[in-house]
Amino acid sequence: MHIKQQHSERHVLAVTVDNEAGILAKIAGLFTARGYNIDSLTVADINESHNVSRITIVTNGPPEVIDQIEAQLERLVPVHKVVDLTTAGPHVEREIALVKVRGTGDARVEALRIADVFRASVVDTTTESFVFELTGSTSKIDNFIALMRELGLVEVGRSGVVGMMRGPEGA
Template identity: 80%
Template sequence: MKIEQSQTERHVLTVTVDNEAGILAKIAGLFTARGYNIDSLTVADISEDHAVSRITIATKGPPPVIDQIMAQLERLVPVHKVTDLTEAGPHVERELALVKVAGKGEHRVEALRIADVFRAKVVDTTTESFVFELTGTSDKIDSFVTLMRELGLVEVGRSGIVGMIRGAEGA
């Protein structure tokens, strides 16, 4: 008898919803009530009349759990569409981070050098610190933050993942 192991996979879900009070709480409650974790969550109004929002959720779980999450999201009344970008095929993911680094002398020079390699932009500077703006994949941001820890990392703010299917189709 062969034992099948369910592998935990990272999935990025986009959820198009009516832009109404309480919808985010309903979605977060759905995850909380079932013990699912949300690794990243972003929400933004996407329509000209401010009637529709897009929620992007990064989560982890075996395929049956992801399928269950999607089915439960689709049952919520104000939800128009749920798409698993991970399953839909090639897609683009990006995240924005603001990273504050304090340091003097060589640490300051090294922080600027690394920022240049990562194409991070200096958005604020004092004689003792920098705030860098960085966009890219979560892995790229993780790597940048790891390197900055050794140089005087003070604070990190991250936007969460946003994603889209590649090509002319919409999610």
């Protein structure tokens, strides 16, 4: 018996919803029910009256499963719009990270040099450590963290991905 393997792809979904109790649990439940993980999830209100939010979800799955999830998200009552930024066209993705690094002497100098190359800002410092702030693509942040791990990485906090379509139209 030959089992067909499904090709898994990374997708960034932008979901506009009413700020309503339980909506985040319902959305997460759609992924859980299919056995797919949410790699990143960010939520923020997007209008002046604070009654509409944008949820950005990064996940991996076969296109057919992502299509099913999109269709089921669109059927949830408090959902206004679902856009798969990955397939909709050119878009921008960014993430922010705070990265704490221990360092004195040469390691301290090297951490500052690498931070400069990555355009990371020092947002806190002591005589024995730094906290860097870094904004960019997920891969940029992953690379920065890998380099800092060799120099004395202490702690990492990441925001998760936010994304937006390029051009004048909204997503």
